[in-house]
Amino acid sequence: MHEWLTDTRESYDTVAVSYAEQTRGLLDGLPHLRAALRLFAEEVSGPVADVGCGPGDITARLSDLGVDAFGIDLSPAMVALARRTHPGLRFEVGSMTEPLAGPLGGILAWWSLIHVPDDLVPVVFGHFHDALRPDGLLQLGFHVGDRTNLKTQGYGGHPMRVHVHLRRPERVAGWLRDAGFTVEAQWLLGEDGAVLFARRG
Template sequence: MSDWLADTRDSYDTVAVSYADYTRGLLAELPYVRAALRLFAEQVRGPVADVGCGPGEVAALLHGLGVDVTGIDLSPAMIELARRNHPGIRFEVGSMTEPLGVKVAGILAWWSLIHIPDDEVPVVLGHFHEALQPDGLLVLGFHVGDRTNLKTQGYGGHPMRVHVHLRRPERVVEWLRSAGFAVEAQWLLGTDGAVIFARRG
């Protein structure tokens, strides 16, 4: 495992409980984010992987909308919390930097690609393309910007060491098209967030 990936895993293991407390109920305050997730649930036809699921709040929303969802996360502590808090949903430890080992109709990477370095993004998107069924739907949520921040302290004041990559939507679109996806929609959320819907060719 590369150093940055180990740092990411260990950081989210450290903050797992505080992060779960922070995100619990957060979706209720984000109507446009909920709308994007509802649209994803309406458009997808079959099983879904929520990659970078954290403590499972988004997976639980999708499950409540009738989606057959499996949550995948790099952090074992996050997966333990997700299983405990949402026992009716499948959660597995895994990394988007490796083949997912499943065939699904949809993939959601909801503010999780933000920790992947630029040179690894095409590899990750290749794994997503391979895991998706023909005409499968990929939805990405991410921070918008032109910089990388090193986060050294996180939720609950705990130490972290994670790089947070802010990217322009047009750059993400270019990566998606190079990986064999057809981009169907782009949403801007305020000035600092974006959602992209893309279909596997």
């Protein structure tokens, strides 16, 4: 396993409980992000993988919106927590740097691509493309910027070691097009967040 993957997995294992406590209900105060999720749910057809699902709250929201959703996360502690919190849904340990089982109707990846180094983003998008059926829908959420930060603690002050990559929407859109996706929409969320809607050709 790459060192950054090991660091990311161990970091989120460490903060799993405090992360879940601090992010629970966060979406209630983010109307534009809720709208993006509703639109995704309305447009997608077939099973959906929530990649980087964390404690599973967004997976559960998708399920409540009528989507056949399941979660995948790199952190075993996050997956265990998601299974306890949402026992009626399926969660599994996995990495977006490895092929995903398909065919899928959609993939949601909210603020999970932010830890993937630039040189591996095209690999990840290739896996997403291969897992989606024709016309399958992809929605990405990520931090906007032109820098990489090293996060050494978080979520209650617990130690972490994760690189957080901030990227411009047009750069992410270019990678998507190179992987065979059609970018349908780009939403800016204030000055530091973005959501991209893309569809497999």
